[in-house]
Amino acid sequence: MQYIKIISIAFFFIIFSCDNQVDSAGKLDHSMVPDNLIYNNGEKWQANPETKEGIEQMIKIIESSDHKTTEELHAELSEELKYIFAECTMKGESHEQLHNYLVPLMADIKKLQNSNANELDSLARRIQAQLNVFDHYFE
Numbered sequence: 001m002q003y004i005k006i007i008s009i010a011f012f013f014i015i016f017s018c019d020n021q022v023d024s025a026g027k028l029d030h031s032m033v034p035d036n037l038i039y040n041n042g043e044k045w046q047a048n049p050e051t052k053e054g055i056e057q058m059i060k061i062i063e064s065s066d067h068k069t070t071e072e073l074h075a076e077l078s079e080e081l082k083y084i085f086a087e088c089t090m091k092g093e094s095h096e097q098l099h100n101y102l103v104p105l106m107a108d109i110k111k112l113q114n115s116n117a118n119e120l121d122s123l124a125r126r127i128q129a130q131l132n133v134f135d136h137y138f139e
Helices: 002-026 049-063 070-087 092-114 117-137
Strands: none
Touching: 049 070, 049 117, 070 092, 070 117, 092 117
């Protein structure tokens, strides 16, 4: 009986610790999803490779932003946005949905221009949450 209790407790901790890791890595913050961003009949939209690459680069920039100034972070993220717009080959509704996704992201990146060091952390977290939305709506 004691053996079953120990295994049950161990199983409980394994399940919940794994669950927390999955949540922190891929959880969608629904408050970051623009109201006008929708799925493609329940499926993800197809994004062109350059758009995916630009988003991946922005995620890397944000994840390594601990020692950057607001100006540096703004410049690096803006450069990736320019790349996404310059290389975008998407058409039709997928293109419109990409714009629905990018508009609030662009607004927060622009806010970095006029922010101070005290605001950097919260803006960076917000931008990272917005970037995490991409994989839930595009592939």
